[in-house]
Amino acid sequence: MTFVSSPSTHSDSPVLTWHWRGYPITYQTQGTQGPAVVLVHGFGASLGHWRKNIAALATSCRVYALDLIGFGGSAKPTPNTQMAYTFETWSQQIADFCREVIADSVFLVGNSIGCIAAMQTAVDHPDLVRGVAMINCSLRLLHDRRRATQPWFKRMGAPLLQQILQVKWIGRAFFKQIARSQTVRKILLKAYARPDAVTDELVDLLMVPASDPGAADVFLAFTAYSQGPLPEDLLEVLPCPAIILWGAADPWEPIALGQALANYPCVERFIPLEGVGHCPQDEAPELVNPILQEWFSQQVGGNKL
Template sequence: MIATTPSIVTQSETQTWIWQGFPIAYQALGTQGPAVVLVHGFGASLGHWRKNLPVLAETCRVYALDLIGFGASAKPVPGPLKPGEQVEYTFETWGQQIADFCQEVVGGPVFLVANSIGCIAIMQAAVENPAIAHGVAMLNCTLRLLHDRRRTTQPWFKRFGAPLLQRILKQKWIGKAFFNQIAQAETVRKILLKAYIRQEAVTDELVELLLAPAKDPGAVDVFIAFTGYSQGPLPEDLLEVLPCPALILWGEDDPWEPIAIGRELAKFPQVQKFIPLAGVGHCPQDEAPELVNPILRDWILSTTQSVDME
């Protein structure tokens, strides 16, 4: 079942795909060339690709997808999967959502492109469903520094402070109060100004794009569920078994995911290129689209030619 509604985010319409009984939002643009699926990071949505989708659509068929729990997609109650009622907010869930989207909506293998936590989700999709991915491109992949298996390498205040904060936030009234403090325009702007090096990229439009879904019923429960999630795969777990080539782009000045640690990912044989982006923060696709778009376009087209020759 697919429905369409006008969108001011891109030169496209927001469409609805029903997955596991839940409405999922996506946009599509472009009529020819290889298929590309764009996946956002934590707290973001398909609108975070508004500067990329139209440009990539000049040579590709491009889709931008809202993960369940984010953007205009459904935000069901957290819990073991019950179609139409609840889901677990894990990378396994998002990976399966992406894989099913590629099969049911796109109708074949794609290039998967993502930012932040979306990078783990697209690798999970490719590892569990190798036939869907020609390649993955990752922009400032989350290193999951607060993962249970990472904590021994962290400073003492992070080793003990993060689990304590997670337990506190699971108290629903505390978690809701904390979320309501974050879900304010000025707070969102301050967070973005830390994540973005190019301050001029933090516009009122961007703040509203990220803030609007926080007003949806269920948004606070999604936030609490994910902030308490310290299990699941690490990026190196998935890169080790990734069945397709990978491209990694990294804003050199990312305050959340240090490039010095991120460079370790380039050692995996599936990583064809690791490209640092000078003077850029955590969300290169939005902060520096004039750098990112040509790199993605050229990599997708060159990789497509390699696939066609096989």
């Protein structure tokens, strides 16, 4: 295990490097007291997506923001031959990080697919996870088992597009079109309900990893990943308490569908965030941070919300 510090453009904390299975993994940490908290980003994002949360949470917690392998500043090994980009892989990465770097049990906070990775970690390694906070959990609407519930054009079109994108030159050309500042900004303006939150800084932090060798192949591998767990599969067996926050204006993960996740016994509370889109931790940190801090405090104190 090797640690290397390097300058950070996202917060006052340096970006550190931990080696996992021989690959460099980037993370940030801040805070010296309180429970350990690990922040897990969504698809195409990175630890920089938590830049508005780390310092606030660090006033009462030991906070770690981690780049999943394949994303952010972490290594991007070749899919299938060098690395399987699945939730089980990310679960093992998070668990090993908790054991080797933090050396303690943790609360996990995820956004989008980061919620699935967090829950998978809790299910696979129940000794390590004290609770899971989910922010606009990915419903995995293009999953094979979801297909029958989708409109006909999505049932037919999604698998066809996935197949076409697996043709290497087509897939890479598609990624090249997506990985442009103007395109990223347009996507963010659809995902965020508050346009003023879509800043140059946000666009840049999402753009930089896209130029890394292997970034296109990881992106294409995950777009073809329609298997693995659905959120309800994991909630059914989640061995720890959970809380769900949901930006009510999310155009990708509709809150009407997300509210069904509140029916599982492990979910202590479902909190709608009005006027907020898919990434509330970045779009409305003034709403998200206090909720998380209160929940961690109550869990540690043995009280339920």
